Amino acid sequence: MKIFFSLFILVNFLFAGDATIEVVKKADSLPSLAVEDASISYDDTFKLRFFKSLVADLNVISLFNVDRHHRLVNYDDTNVLVENKDMNYVLRYKMFEDDNRALNIEMKLFNRDEEVFSKRYRVNKKNIYMFISHAMAYDINEFMGEPSVEWMKRKVIFARIVAPKKSEIIIADYTLSYQHVIIKGGLDIFPKWANKAQNAFYYTSLDPLKPTLKYVDIKTAKVKNIISSDGMMVCSDVSEDGKSLLLTMARDGQPDIYLYNTVTKKYKRITTYSGIDVNGQFMGNNKIIFISSxxxxxxxxxxxxxxxxxxxxxxxxxSNSSCSAQGHYIVYEARESSNAFSVNTFNLHLISTKTDFIRRLTATGINEFPRFSKDGDAIIFIKNYKSQSAIGIIRLMHNKNYLFPLKSGKIQSMDW
Amino acid sequence: MKSIVLSSVVTALLVFSGCSTKEPAVDNKTEEVASPVAQEVEAVTTETVASENSTINSSTNELSMNAIESKLPTIYFDFDKYNIKPEMQEKIDTAAELGKTKAKSFSIKLEGNCDEWGSDEYNFALGLKRANAVKKALVADGIDASRISMVSYGESNPVCTEHTRECWAKNRRVNFKLLP
Known part of the structure; x- marks a missing residue:
């Protein structure tokens, strides 16, 4: 019995913190949080829009049961609203426009009627309000002493098809509610961030005679040609230091994975199988994972x-046709039915190279483009279900999925 | 076809962090979130390749090129497959015959395409393998491999956008284009 018990403890220790095992963390014991709006500028529509964005962000940090009632209050009232008196936390904020028409926000957090945290924010234009709402959620997460949600502040880059052979490349926040078109007019696809700082990216242009990999410096808007290949060219992954790329190229019509050195500008063929090898992803220094037929x-x-x-x-x-790797975790997209044209379901699964567990991350619809956050804490993906598209965020350690409705057209590829 | 780079996005969210202490304190600094500037910068120069966008000028060469191109077949494929079906082989033979006679002076571009199923990179590779299968068949029929170039458009060039079985079948194809 003792041995069994010790083994049990040992197994628990070994797998504690393994994201392939479902961890339902503090399911019902999350503290409650209400949000009070004390804005003095802007119309009701904008007030409500900001409130919704903030509530969504506060949900995503997965630390609170967030109350969804939009209640108005005076910023300087000492006590929280009577409706919120039983809440563990109350977040009160005030939006106001200054003389330069910039959006200013002050916020304070109450814990049982006592102010415990406060901060001010400012953006030049009110249409990028979502960045303040992300920053507020980020700061509250920091204040609560939880592991960082740095990925909330990162940007997503994606390509969408707008017409046959026409696409746009867009930079967005993690909920895709802010969207800025950075390249348009041709067929430009497969954007990929070139470094951690997200100040440059690679993409494939299909307009030249041969598909060509290009590099764009966002600040200067300078575009450089990197390398071309007949038939196909994709930058699938960029190494941690930004010096190596995993490319899918098709010299002689054969799609294979190549390792490209951005300093020496030399490339080396990694796979040689005569079928399809694509979607190379770095896994540590000495290993790649990829999709092969x-x-x-x-x-x-x-x-x-x-x-x-x-x-x-x-x-x-x-049929597992797409994957993304982070640390020893791999997330992949699997087709559930073998019948090509029955109701098709594509679900995301998570595996670890250290355990034999498989964790299914989604249950319905067509789930595509899984991408890890840089710290492996979250996965972003696109969900298509009943003719609606949404962007999804999976918090691995909290076992929660969040969906944000998507207004843009068909996404071709995405990077985070 | 020109791509325009519109830039200086989100010059990062410049964060001048305010003092955010756990002590209740009124914060006198403000976190500044810079606005994304969208100025239009240089246009990227690209070559124009596709024939459907190029204007038909008086050059008889180009007129005949378009006329011949319209006679070239479209080769269709099964779901997730890139092998040439027997009924498609006949069409390729016809195309090869044209390639050796009327279209003798032109280069051939094979465009591989897919239906909407399957994911990003894999679909592009599938489109390319389809183009490559047609290329091999053309070479077997006596066309010089150096005259043939290939590109895959994955699912980005559909001829049909309904979500039906018939429509998907129309998109799993290789198109022939002629280049001067």
Whole structure:
């Protein structure tokens, strides 16, 4: 019995914090939080829009049961509203326009009628209000002493198809509610951030005779040609230091994965299978994972860069055509039905190279483009369900998925 | 076809962090979130390749090129497959015959396409393998490989956008284009 108990403890220790095992953290014991609006400028529509954005962000940090009632109050009232007197926390904020028409926000957080935290924010234009709402949620998360949600402040870059052979590349916040078109007019696809600072990106232009990888410096708007290939060219991943790229190129019509050095400008072929090898992702310094059709259908494999040993990574799913890696975790997209045109369901699954567990992350609809946050804390993806599209955020350690409705057209590819 | 780079986005969210202490304190500094500037910058120069966008001028060469191109077939494929079906082989033979006679002086561009199923990169590779299968068949029929170039458009160039089985079948195809 003792041995069994020790083993039990040991197993618990080993897998504690493993995201492939579902962790329902403090499910019902989350503290309650209400939000009070004390804005003195702006119309009701804008007030409500900001309130919704803030409530969504506060939900995503997964620390509170957030009350969804929009209640108005005076900023300087000492006590919280009577409706909110039983709440653990109350967040009160005031939006006001200054002489330069900039949007200013003051906020304070009450814990049982006692003010515990306060901060002020300012943006030049009110149409980018969502960045303040993300910053407020980020700061409250920091104040609560939880692991950082730095990814809330990161930007998403994506390409969308606007007409046959016409696309746009767009930079957005993590909920895609702010969207800025950065490239338009041609067929430009597969955008990928070039570095951690997100001040440059790569993309593929299909307008030249040969598909060409380009590099854009966002601040100067200078565009550089990097490399071309007949047939196909995709930048699938950028290494941590930004010096190596995993490209899918198709010299002689054969899609394979290549390692490209941005300093020496030399490339090396990594895969040589005669079918399809795509979607290379760095996994540590010495290993990549990729999608290959070597079993007759797309599936996830790994290859060591030193020994060249190839290993099948996934044994579940009938067609696993897309993956993203972070640390020892892999998230992949699996088609659930083998019938090509029945109601098609594509779900996301998470595996770890250290355990045999598979965790299913989504349950319905077509779920695509899974991308890890840089710290591996969250996964962003696109969900299509009943002719509606949404952007989803999965908080792995909190076992929660959040969806934000998406107004843009069909997304071609995305990076976070 | 020109791509325009519109830039200086989100010059990052410049955060001049205010003092945010756990002590109840009125914050006198303000976190500044810079607005994204959208100025229009240089246009990227690209070559014009596609024939449908180029204007038909008086050059008889180009007129005949378009006339021949309209006679070239479209090759269709099965779901998630890139092998040439027997009935499609006949169409390729016809195309190869044209390639050796009337279209002898032109280069051939093969455009691979997919339906909306499957994900980003894999679909592009599938489109390319389809184009490559047609290329191999053309070469077997006696067309010089150096005359043929390929590109995959994945699912970004649909001819049909309804969500039906018939529509998807129309999109799983390889198109022939002629280049001078």
């Amino acid at each position: 070597r079993l007759g259908y797309p599936n996830v494999f790994s290859k060591r860069l030193d020994t060249g040993v190839v290993e099948q990574m996934v044994y579940y799913g009938k």
